[in-house]
Amino acid sequence: MTELTLYEEAMCCSTGVCGPDPDDELVEVSAALDQLEEEYDVEVTRANMQHNIDQFLNTQRIYDMVQENGPSILPITVVDGDIVAKSEYLSYDELANELSDAQSPPQEA
């Protein structure tokens, strides 16, 4: 099973539907992750600094990156231990690509 972890900034609501306007990026990423969980053999974990601070403190690599760059380095997307994106959310297509890569054996050209 592939592990996808999304480290996110402190926020009250990761779905994006909380506030005067829906947060487009969050709405999209939440839906994308839901869909990917159904389509791929993947376990999605979302760690937001406000509610899952332990995951930041216990993951040295992430801790160092935030320490050094501040929270603007977030969100960080990690697929099976590889950092595949930072400072931005990936779209559904991009995430799907990463998962396909991770799940198919490396193909040498």
Added chain:
Amino acid sequence: MSTHTGAREIVEPSGKDTEFVFFSGKGGVGKSTVSCATATWLADNNYETLLVTTDPAPNLSDIFQQEIGHEVTEIDDIDNLSAIEIDPDQAAEEYRQETIEPMRELLDDEQIKTVEEQLNSPCVDEIAAFDNFVDFMNSPEYDVVVFDTAPTGHTIRLMELPSDWNAELEKGGSTCIGPAASMEDKKAEYEQAIDTLQDDEQTTFAFVGKPEDSSLDEIERSASDLSELGINSQLLVVNGYLPDSVCDDPFFEGKRADEQAVIERAKTEFDADATATYPLQPGEIAGLDLLSDVGGVIYDGEEATVEIGSATDVDTDQSVDVETLADPESVAEQLTPGDDTRYLFFTGKGGVGKSTVAATSATKLAEAGYETLVVTTDPAAHLEDIFGEPVGHEPTSVSQANLDAARIDQEKALEEYREQVLDHVQEMYADKEDTELDVEAAIANVEEELESPCAEEMAALEKFVSYFQEDGYDIVVFDTAPTGHTLRLLELPSDWKGFMDLGSLTKGAAPAKGDQYDEVIETMQDPEQSSFAFVMYPEYTPMMEAYRAAEDLKDQVGIETAFVVANYLLPGEYGDNAFFANRRAQQEKYLDKIKDRFETPMMFAPLRRDEPVGLDELRAFGDEITGLSDLTEREQEVTIS
């Protein structure tokens, strides 16, 4: 009378497990008194008893005449009784700090501040408040724990949601319901607490109310909210009815008859297992003798002792001249517009008569020639009753010239908000190039998300803000929802503004909305355009509640209180006996205290034989209210048509 009342059967512990008694009701109805009396009565009956108050302005120390505070304290003169006062604000702050503490390692001060602001949400406050109950629901050393407040249906629903939202929890995501992850540790504890609340063998939900229709209506609403969650309301205590012996003129005889009719209605209509009543006393209830009188009446079916002759309680030298406190001109100045539209906010707890005062003010202002809109956000929609005419979701004209009225229909507002959000999301996906994305599922996701209590708040706020954009009115009068709720609505925009300024947090927040809320807040902060008036009756708890709310408004949103409305002042021409002399002196004492605390002009409104209904009665009532009775006619602009 039987010595075994229904109330006794309900409240007296029957098993081995600790039992819980929750008293629910608005401030000023005597909830503290009844809670203290209940705890005292239980202790006197040899039950090891703990009394927990989460009243932000507790008066346990007045009632027991002993300092209590934030630690469990044994009551000196009563065996088996301990008490504790919990400050809900402090509890919420502690909860916030606990959440933030671990982040300090990783974030700098600026970032921490942002998180702190985010945690300043109504949801977090409610979770913290519920924590207060949970903390004491495992107290095996006591036979019974008495709480002088109860969680509302809204809070319980909030706490129940995480179990419905397990999927969200498993993913580690969070919802606007609150910090899902931090709740996970406590999930079991919360579920246990809710089970206990729903177990009517172990838990008693009791309501305390006044003998007034509006009080009973309110209780019925809260009770039906609770019953949807499987919680039965078992006991109703109607407190503060006029004793027969003191009503010796038509005014008070009539009042008493009305009250007795409400008590009858409560007994027949309200689905409680038992109803108890306690009369109004000439003074405030303090000291153990009166407490045991209250307990004796409610639980042992004894006759109440009302010492009506003790006019000596009042130091007549100290009583204040009400006339000198009133300042009609300053009040009128706060009511009328300058160059821009004037926004008038009447705020205060349910049952203080703010709808009536708002409707009366609006009527008198319209009569004086100002184009006026009166808006209610009160779900009970008293405006229709008050005007005796239908009032719709959109501004509707009523028979008074220059006057329109509107009622924010929560359900409609929610629907409008939902549509708006869904339209937005649909539009957003229309622009996306992602090939495989299941747009329908994504939208269904959002739709589900919109089922949250937070969405309701958001929706009400949207509607509220929309009235700031209604053109063509000189004055817009808001008869706001009960204080706490309103405050939250008002506070929220300023919180959001914080988020928006900080940009990165609320990604993609539309700047247009931010500006719009900015404008609203600025308008509310500007004393030339907005007047906030706190409506209360001159007694301890209502005064303290209003004062706290006013301080909150000032500290958190930067809004100063413009004036205070003291409602239900006992008329001088009726009630000519020692009992009412005492009551009147007590009111005067508190009017003076209110003046000292708020330092604003005061509007006085008298107690009426009946609440005014219809425009004629509203006009007549307005003539008896400070500042409304002699409004100068608006100078008519010359219009050429």
